[in-house]
Amino acid sequence: xxxxDGVHRASTFAPVNIAIIKYWGKRxxxxxxxxxxxxxxxxxxxxxxxxxxxSCSPSLxxxxxxxxxxxxxxxxxxxxxCLRELRSLRKELEDADSxxxxxxxxxxxxxxxxxxxxxxxxxxxAAGFAALVRAIANLYELPTSPxxxxxxxxxxxxxxxxxxxxGYVAWQKGEQPDGSDSVAYEVSPASHWPDMRxxxxxxxxxxxxxxxxxxMQQTVASSALFQHRAEEVVPKRMKAMExxxxxxxxxxxxxxxxxxxxxFHATCLDTDPPIFYMNDTSRAAVRIxxxxxxxxxxxxxxxxxxxxxxxxxVVYYLAEHEDVVAGTFKSIVGDKTGWEGARGxxxxxxxxxxxxxxxxxxxxxxxxxxxxxSVGDGPRKTDKHLV
Amino acid sequence: xxxxDGVHRASTFAPVNIAIIKYWGKRxxxxxxxxxxxxxxxxxxxxxxxxxxxSCSPSLxxxxxxxxxxxxxxxxxxxxxCLRELRSLRKELEDADSxxxxxxxxxxxxxxxxxxxxxxxxxxxAAGFAALVRAIANLYELPTSPxxxxxxxxxxxxxxxxxxxxGYVAWQKGEQPDGSDSVAYEVSPASHWPDMRxxxxxxxxxxxxxxxxxxMQQTVASSALFQHRAEEVVPKRMKAMExxxxxxxxxxxxxxxxxxxxxFHATCLDTDPPIFYMNDTSRAAVRIxxxxxxxxxxxxxxxxxxxxxxxxxVVYYLAEHEDVVAGTFKSIVGDKTGWEGARGxxxxxxxxxxxxxxxxxxxxxxxxxxxxxSVGDGPRKTDKHLV
Numbered sequence: 126x127x128x129x130d131g132v133h134r135a136s137t138f139a140p141v142n143i144a145i146i147k148y149w150g151k152r153x154x155x156x157x158x159x160x161x162x163x164x165x166x167x168x169x170x171x172x173x174x175x176x177x178x179x180s181c182s183p184s185l186x187x188x189x190x191x192x193x194x195x196x197x198x199x200x201x202x203x204x205x206x207c208l209r210e211l212r213s214l215r216k217e218l219e220d221a222d223s224x225x226x227x228x229x230x231x232x233x234x235x236x237x238x239x240x241x242x243x244x245x246x247x248x249x250x251a252a253g254f255a256a257l258v259r260a261i262a263n264l265y266e267l268p269t270s271p272x273x274x275x276x277x278x279x280x281x282x283x284x285x286x287x288x289x290x291x292g293y294v295a296w297q298k299g300e301q302p303d304g305s306d307s308v309a310y311e312v313s314p315a316s317h318w319p320d321m322r323x324x325x326x327x328x329x330x331x332x333x334x335x336x337x338x339x340x341m342q343q344t345v346a347s348s349a350l351f352q353h354r355a356e357e358v359v360p361k362r363m364k365a366m367e368x369x370x371x372x373x374x375x376x377x378x379x380x381x382x383x384x385x386x387x388x389f390h391a392t393c394l395d396t397d398p399p400i401f402y403m404n405d406t407s408r409a410a411v412r413i414x415x416x417x418x419x420x421x422x423x424x425x426x427x428x429x430x431x432x433x434x435x436x437x438x439v440v441y442y443l444a445e446h447e448d449v450v451a452g453t454f455k456s457i458v459g460d461k462t463g464w465e466g467a468r469g470x471x472x473x474x475x476x477x478x479x480x481x482x483x484x485x486x487x488x489x490x491x492x493x494x495x496x497x498x499s500v501g502d503g504p505r506k507t508d509k510h511l512v
Numbered sequence: 513x514x515x516x517d518g519v520h521r522a523s524t525f526a527p528v529n530i531a532i533i534k535y536w537g538k539r540x541x542x543x544x545x546x547x548x549x550x551x552x553x554x555x556x557x558x559x560x561x562x563x564x565x566x567s568c569s570p571s572l573x574x575x576x577x578x579x580x581x582x583x584x585x586x587x588x589x590x591x592x593x594c595l596r597e598l599r600s601l602r603k604e605l606e607d608a609d610s611x612x613x614x615x616x617x618x619x620x621x622x623x624x625x626x627x628x629x630x631x632x633x634x635x636x637x638a639a640g641f642a643a644l645v646r647a648i649a650n651l652y653e654l655p656t657s658p659x660x661x662x663x664x665x666x667x668x669x670x671x672x673x674x675x676x677x678x679g680y681v682a683w684q685k686g687e688q689p690d691g692s693d694s695v696a697y698e699v700s701p702a703s704h705w706p707d708m709r710x711x712x713x714x715x716x717x718x719x720x721x722x723x724x725x726x727x728m729q730q731t732v733a734s735s736a737l738f739q740h741r742a743e744e745v746v747p748k749r750m751k752a753m754e755x756x757x758x759x760x761x762x763x764x765x766x767x768x769x770x771x772x773x774x775x776f777h778a779t780c781l782d783t784d785p786p787i788f789y790m791n792d793t794s795r796a797a798v799r800i801x802x803x804x805x806x807x808x809x810x811x812x813x814x815x816x817x818x819x820x821x822x823x824x825x826v827v828y829y830l831a832e833h834e835d836v837v838a839g840t841f842k843s844i845v846g847d848k849t850g851w852e853g854a855r856g857x858x859x860x861x862x863x864x865x866x867x868x869x870x871x872x873x874x875x876x877x878x879x880x881x882x883x884x885x886s887v888g889d890g891p892r893k894t895d896k897h898l899v
Contacts, residue, residue, distance in 0.1 A: 391778035
C-alpha cells in the first residue's frame with residue numbers, strides 16, 4: 126500500500142531452515158532443480174530471522190538490495206529470475222484490474238537485515254531469498270500460494286523454497302524439466318510437533334572449504350557414491366522421515382537425521398578433490414551426542430545431530446529432554462555466548478557422561494557460541510518497515 | 513634344520529604393505545573373506561619390517577609367541593588356524609617321507625621384532641602374520657607356494673596375505689565359500705616399477721577411533737553406500753589399477769589411489785555410528801598433496817595420498833619427483849624425526865606452494881615423525897635368528 130510519500134512498501138520476517146534430509150546436487154543448475162528431495166525443520170523467527178522490506182516508487186532509478194546496510198549485487202541470474210517472475214505475476218493482476226497501481230513498472234528498493242551474525246555460517250541465503258520473495262509478493266499483493274512462491278524462491282537459492290513455510294517442510298524433487306513441480310510442501314505444521322528444539326553449536330570461524338554451490342556440482346560430477354545416494358538412499362528416507370514426523374516418532378526422526386547428515390558428508394568426502402565440511406570440532410560434537418544417547422538406555426535417542434556445508438552442529442531434541450541434552454552441552458560450553466536470555470538461563474548444566482572428557486575438551490576449544498531455538502512457523506508479515 | 517642343541521629354527525623378514533585399493537569388509541568373518549578385492553604396494557624391508565624366528569624342539573611345553581619381547585596371546589582362532597594349517601602341511605611331508613623329523617608334533621616358539629615403532633599406527637599385523645607364516649613354512653621346509661601361503665596368512669589377518677609377495681600385490685576376493693580362491697597374487701614385481709617412493713606422515717598419537725576389525729563389520733552392517741562400493745566401485749578400480757601398474761602410468765595410479773582412499777573413508781563416515789579415521793591433520797596432508805599436484809601444471813600428478821584405518825598419510829610419488837614431493841613436506845615438517853639417514857638427507861627442502869600456509873601450519877602441529885621408503889620385495893629368508 127502506498128504511504129503519504131508515494132512509496133509503496135511491505136515487510137516480512139522469514140525463517141532459517143535446517144535440513145534433516147539433505148539437498149546436495151542439482152540436475153539443472155540454471156533452474157536450481159535438485160537431484161533428490163529434501164526435508165527441513167523451520168526454525169523459530171524469535172531467534173533467527175531475516176527481516177526484509179520491499180518498496181517501490183517512481184523516484185527509484187534502479188532495483189537495489191542491501192543486506193545489513195551493505196549493497197548486494199542483484200545482477201545475477203538467480204536474483205533476476207525471482208524479480209522477473211514476481212513482476213510478471215503483478216503484471217497479470219494489473220492487466221486484469223486497471224484500477225491497480227502499475228507497481229510492476231517501478232523499480233524496487235529491497236532492504237534486509239539478519240538478526241544473527243553472518244560469521245555464524247548459518248544458511249542465510251535460504252532465509253534471505255524467502256524473505257525477498259515473500260516481501261515482494263506482499264508488496265504486490267499477490268494471491269499466490271506459498272507453494273507457488275516456493276517455486277520462485279527455489280530459483281534464487283534452492284533451500285530457500287523450504288523457508289516459505291513453517292514446521293516440517295519437504296522440497297519435492299519434481300519430474301518436469303521446467304521445474305514447475307519442484308516445489309516445497311508442508312509435511313506438518315509446527316503445531317503438530319511443537320516441542321522440537323534445536324541447539325546450534327557455532328564453530329570458531331574458519332575459512333569454508335568449498336561453497337555449497339560449487340561443491341555440490343563437483344560431487345555430482347565425480348563421486349562414485351553420489352548417484353546411489355540420490356536415486357536409492359534418499360527416496361526411501363524421504364518417505365520414512367515424513368512418517369516419523371506424522372507419528373511424532375523422535376527415535377526414527379533422530380536416526381534418519383543423523384544417518385542422512387553422515388551420508389551427505391560421505392559423498393562430499395568421496396568427491397574429487399574431497400570436500401571436508403566437518404572438522405575435529407564437528408566430530409567431537411558427534412561423539413558428545415553419542416554419549417548423551419547412550420547415557421540413559423531407557424530412552425534410545427535423546428538427540429540427533431546434523432551438519433550443513435560447514436562445521437557447525439545442529440542438535441535436535443525434544444523439550445522434555447532439554448536438561449539432558451542442552452544441559453550436557455551447557456556443562457561443556459556454558460561459558461560461550463548464547464546461554465543468556467530466558468531460554469538458556471533456565472537450562473541446568475548437567476553432568477558430563479563418563480568417558481566423554483576428550484571430546485568435551487575438543488568441543489570447548491572449537492566452539493565460539495551457541496544458539497538455542499525451536500521449530501517455528503512460516504514467514505510473518507510485519508509493519509516494521511526498514512525503508 | 514636342527515642345530516647342535518636339538519632346536520630347529522628358521523627366520524625371515526616380512527614387509528609392510530599399504531593398500532592402494534582398500535580392503536574393508538568381510539563376507540565371512542571366520543575365514544577373513546573380503547567383500548571386495550584389494551591391491552597394495554609392498555614397502556621396502558630396508559625401512560620397515562617384521563623379523564621373525566620360528567623354532568621347535570622337544571623341550572618346549574607349549575606354543576608361544578613374543579613380539580618385541582612381550583608375550584602375545586596365541587589362543588585366538590586366527591593364530592590357531594594358521595598354526596593348524598602349517599602343521600598339517602608339514603604332517604603331509606612327514607607321512608610321505610619317514611626320514612623327516614616329526615616337527616609337526618613339536619611345540620613352536622616364535623619370536624618377532626618390528627623395526628618400527630608400534631605407536632606409528634602402521635598396519636603391523638599384516639607384516640606380523642606374513643612373517644609368522646613364512647618363518648614356520650621355512651622351519652617346516654614346506655614347498656608351498658607364496659600363493660598357497662597367502663591363503664593361510666589371510667586367516668590370521670586379511671591384509672597379511674599381501675605381505676607374502678613383493679612389488680604390487682592384489683588380493684582377489686574369490687568366490688568359493690571355503691576361501692580356497694581368496695588369495696594374493698603378484699600384479700607386478702618391484703623390479704617392474706622400482707622407482708615408486710612412499711613418504712609416511714605419522715600423526716601424533718591419538719586414541720584410534722575404532723579397531724579395523726570391528727569397524728569394517730559395522731560398515732558392512734549399517735552403511736547405505738558400502739554395498740555399492742564393494743559391488744560396483746571396487747571391481748572396476750581393481751582392473752584399472754592393474755592396468756596402471758602394468759603401464760607404469762603414475763597419473764592413473766595416483767588418481768585411483770586417492771579416490772579409493774576417500775571412497776573407503778566415505779563408507780566409514782556413512783557407518784552408524786560414524787567412524788572417523790582421518791582428522792584435521794590428515795586433511796591438511798590432503799591439501800598439501802593437492803597444492804603439490806597443482807604447483808607445476810606440466811605434471812598432472814606428482815603424488816597420491818592414501819589413509820588406512822588411522823590418521824597417518826602415506827604419500828606415493830616417483831623417484832624423479834622426490835625433491836618436489838618429499839622436498840615440499842621437508843620444508844614443512846623437516847624438524848621431525850625421520851629425515852636423518854642417507855635417504856632423507858639427500859632430499860632438498862623445497863618451497864611451500866602459494867596458499868598452502870594454513871594447511872602447512874596444521875600439518876606441522878599434528879605430525880610427530882616421517883618415514884621415507886619405497887616399493888620393495890617379498891619376505892627375505894635370514895640366518896639372523898632371534899632364538
